[in-house]
Amino acid sequence: MNKTQFSKFVEYLLKNNNVIAPQYNVEAKLIIAELKKTSDFYMGTELPLDSWKWFLLPPKQKMFDYKGEKMTEALPSVKKQIFLGVSILDMQALTLLNQIFEQDPYYQEIKKNTIIIGTSHMPKDNFSEYFAKFEENKLEHLQFDIFLAVQNGGYKIYTGSEDGQRFLDNFKYKDYKHVEYAGPIREEGLDLQMVSVMDGMQNFHDQKIWDDLGKRCISCGKCTIACPTCFCFRMFDKSHLEQGSGERNRCWDSCFYNEFTQVAGVAPSAPKHRLMATTAQKIYFWYEHHFVRTPGTYSLPGCVECGRCTRACPADIDIFQTQRDILAARNKKKEK
Amino acid sequence: MINDYQTHNCKILKVESESxxxxxxxxSLPYKDFSxxxxxxxxxxxPGFGEAPFSINSYFNEKKFIQLTxxxxxxLTSEINKKKxxxxxxxxxxxxxSFPIGIAKGKNVLIVAGGIAIEPVRPIILDAxxxxxxxxxxFIFYGCRDESAMLYVKEYPSWKKACDLNVALDNPKSKKYIKGPVTILFDVVNIPTDSIAYVCxxxxxxxxxxxxxxxxGFRPENIFISLERHMDCAQGVCQHCAIGTKYVCKDGPVFSYAELKDFKTWLSPI
Incomplete structure (x- = not known):
């Protein structure tokens, strides 16, 4: 598909759909928002500030309405939406979220109304050995509907679902290849880079790395908001003015907040027990989630190396550097 | 799609003050065939006060009701305590x-509990x-603040028929109980170290x-511990209860000490 055809395709998508796409805002920041006109659409190597999770796993979501003792499920009402221009790194993040929330009716309600159009664009400064070079066979482990592989003067088009095929057929575009989703786990097994970092954290623990990070980190939680694979949430009830009615909600949480591990004390007035007391413990927990727990549970990378957390961090903590430090400590201890 | 966050309404059949x-x-059972x-x-x-995890502490073969202490x-707990x-x-x-109680069949059993944490092990005691x-x-080793905080006191006569119940209190008001932390009981009672231990x-x-x-001389693989954590989803998603690669809500709350000691973060993180 050449550039002219592609512009027409974007116009075609915009005509009847709610298209969400990267675009610059008035402050010249690349954001993801509803696309109003084709010319606003940004397609390139820069990654938007926030990730696509905002549209699949909204920061606050109603789960139930209650009246008296009756809890009624409140699924989100979503109109069909198209994610246009999702970087391959973000596709990996979405594939992980799809796994984690496979039993979650709220996530699934939004997901089934979402079309994902990905691209092979990668940020210039990247740390992903696996995605640094795009190869066709990498697509079969990612969930998407349409994929645009960048090539000279345009895009090579792939489809990853019947929905994707239908869109292209209706647009009267035939020159695409279909890739059948083969599950999230690659034939060659776990991501090698991920395995090394996981091994470093689990078997070659270097306390100094975490003590240093603990001193720099200010526990603001911005990284957890920026991260495309941070998804933890808490649930809370909100009463309405009418007595006995209200809603049960969930909202994003952050493991950097003090209340994250809080359990009851011995009495209402007694101090609460918090299982993570220091910043070093919190930041270790965050890294452990991404580099140990997620790969351990889902056999998928818990970090897609997008670097958004580094960009968001006011204390200049660089996730790529931390990984280099973990790997260096591992190599050093291995040599001994 | 099945919504696992959907609560089932249970009627309160009886309220007993305890401590x-x-x-x-x-x-009443949340739904038919609940086990x-x-x-x-x-x-x-x-509704309006949120949710929290509570161990079921009635006997697991009781099919007519469940009990929570x-x-x-x-x-939330203050509000529940107002309910009638x-x-x-x-x-x-x-x-x-759950606690692997099958492996304890025909063997010595040691139950160690502190304060309100006797709840999750009560089904084992009722089984015995x-x-x-x-x-x-x-053997039951129960440590508590003082007499007023002790739970299930009315049941002790029946427990004593099947179990060797030992209580240690931090601040006993009478001379009936030993003063000190629960660990003191290990020096007072001669406990067979081949026992399967359930600790909470x-x-x-x-x-x-x-x-x-x-x-x-207890072996780590014979010690089973029930952990308390902050939980929101109870399905291994929300991350609050995570330790190492495991989720207390889904993979636990019961872990053997052999499993736990490899985690840097189970008791206090790193």
């Missing part, structure tokens, strides 16, 4: 794994009471109890 600030709530195993928990909630420690017979509590579950021949000998208590208790048990 100075706790009550036992006997509830659970010793050590599992449910999420209990009141709830101490007033916060907003006939009121409704929302329940979902049961969740988590109902099947006196099932286990060789059952506040985080501070584990450090001392486990050190004592290992010193006495």
């Amino acid at each position: 100075s600030d706790s009550k036992i709530f006997t509830l 659970f195993e010793a050590g599992q928990y449910v999420m209990a909630s009141l 709830i101490r007033k420690v916060g907003v 017979k006939g009121d409704i509590i929302g329940i979902r579950g049961p969740y988590g794994n 009471v109902n099947n006196p021949q099932k286990y060789k000998k059952v 208590g506040p985080p501070i208790m584990y450090k001392f109890v486990l050190a004592k048990m290992l010193e006495k």
